[in-house]
Amino acid sequence: MRVQKENLKELMKNKVVAAGLAEEHAEVLADVLLHADLRGVHSHGAMRVEYYAERIAKGGINLNPDVKFEKTGPSTAVLDADNGVGHYFAKQGMDEAINIAKENGIAVVGVRNISHSGALSYFVQQAANEKMVGISMCQSDPMVVPFGGAEPYYGTNPIAFAAPSSSGKNIIFDMATTVQAWGKVLHARSKNEEIPDNWAVDENGEPTTDPFKVKSLVPIAGPKGYGLMMMVDILAGILLGLPFGKHVSSMYEDLTESRKLGQLHIVINPEFFGNGEAFLESITKKMSDLHEIKPAKGFDKVLYPGEPNDIQQEAYEKEGIEVVDDIYEYLESDVVHNNNYNHKDPFAK
Ligand code: NAI
Numbered sequence: 001m002r003v004q005k006e007n008l009k010e011l012m013k014n015k016v017v018a019a020g021l022a023e024e025h026a027e028v029l030a031d032v033l034l035h036a037d038l039r040g041v042h043s044h045g046a047m048r049v050e051y052y053a054e055r056i057a058k059g060g061i062n063l064n065p066d067v068k069f070e071k072t073g074p075s076t077a078v079l080d081a082d083n084g085v086g087h088y089f090a091k092q093g094m095d096e097a098i099n100i101a102k103e104n105g106i107a108v109v110g111v112r113n114i115s116h117s118g119a120l121s122y123f124v125q126q127a128a129n130e131k132m133v134g135i136s137m138c139q140s141d142p143m144v145v146p147f148g149g150a151e152p153y154y155g156t157n158p159i160a161f162a163a164p165s166s167s168g169k170n171i172i173f174d175m176a177t178t179v180q181a182w183g184k185v186l187h188a189r190s191k192n193e194e195i196p197d198n199w200a201v202d203e204n205g206e207p208t209t210d211p212f213k214v215k216s217l218v219p220i221a222g223p224k225g226y227g228l229m230m231m232v233d234i235l236a237g238i239l240l241g242l243p244f245g246k247h248v249s250s251m252y253e254d255l256t257e258s259r260k261l262g263q264l265h266i267v268i269n270p271e272f273f274g275n276g277e278a279f280l281e282s283i284t285k286k287m288s289d290l291h292e293i294k295p296a297k298g299f300d301k302v303l304y305p306g307e308p309n310d311i312q313q314e315a316y317e318k319e320g321i322e323v324v325d326d327i328y329e330y331l332e333s334d335v336v337h338n339n340n341y342n343h344k345d346p347f348a349k
Pocket of ligand 1: 043044117119120138139157158173174177179180181302304307
């Protein structure tokens with residue numbers, strides 16, 4: 001069904017407030033989820049609300065965190081969120097990074113001890129909206145076979161990058177380092193659809209098209225994706241003194257425990273590398289160059305990264321956002337959560 005964005009945001013916010021989250025934190029959580037749904041990234045939108053509500057209600061997110069922000073050098077800082085809600089503190093960490101990069105040209109800000117923060121495009125877009133380049137990466141729970149392995153070790157460890165242009169549009173590249181994000185498998189389950197055979201493997205390490213049989217995801221491009229997810233784990237985990245690799249906490253196993261996840265933001269201010277205006281104009285030129293490339297068979301046009309999401313957003317702004325009926329029903333109901341997510345098997349739900 002179609003839902004207007006204001007309505008969807010309000011419903012999502014109300015649900016996590018009902019679970020116990022502070023209004024201020026819930027407002028940002030709902031904004032990050034709305035951003036994802038609006039951009040067609042449904043794997044990280046309203047679909048996640050019930051999981052968050054259950055985790056909040058069961059104590060796995062610190063509702064009164066003792067947050068510490070430490071500027072550790074001219075361009076570096078660490079925000080320790082004491083296991084507060086990921087969306088809010090990842091946003092706050094990016095705000096800090098933007099302020100540092102305005103002054104000093106570059107910022108590297110580690111956000112330590114947070115819960116799941118959602119779609120990373122939200123955070124890099126914050127930097128691009130300030131006419132700076134944003135990079136963000138974070139850990140997620142072990143559900144990916146390393147190249148050559150038959151059991152999970154890494155998370156889907158996403159990386160996002162945004163660059164602003166003079167047109168007001170941003171290039172936003174945001175991906176899990178797996179062939180598909182776990183949320184896409186969940187989305188396929190919620191719609192009872194098959195998945196392509198190159199997304200995941202079953203309990204025998206064999207490719208599967210049944211989203212309910214998935215036991216591990218696979219890295220993009222074999223050893224190359226495997227290398228990228230390792231890079232994320234080192235920069236967003238080990239660098240911040242957090243658990244890493246298979247020691248990262250599970251999303252579902254114990255909803256009463258904090259996740260202790262890490263996220264790293266990097267912001268680069270083009271003003272410090274020559275002419276900021278020329279940078280913006282060159283990005284605009286790059287976008288139009290790409291549009292002029294002769295399309296391959298089966299394609300209408302070459303799009304810049306993030307453009308399919310921009311197109312989706314434009315349509316959803318006009319027509320309302322497509323939300324799965326069951327999810328809307330839950331959001332509208334008085335139920336805070338249905339006790340669906342507390343289980344040992346990360347692939348059960
Ligand atoms: P995706 O596969 O949907 O898109 C990846 C990138 O490719 C996007 O930047 C998209 O704009 C671009 N793209 C897609 N089609 C294109 C086309 N035709 N032309 C040009 N560019 C195109 O993304 P994925 O890997 O499914 O990730 C989805 C979301 O999941 C992301 O927002 C990511 O941050 C989030 N995620 C979050 C995690 C967490 O723990 N917080 C873990 C894993 C993923």
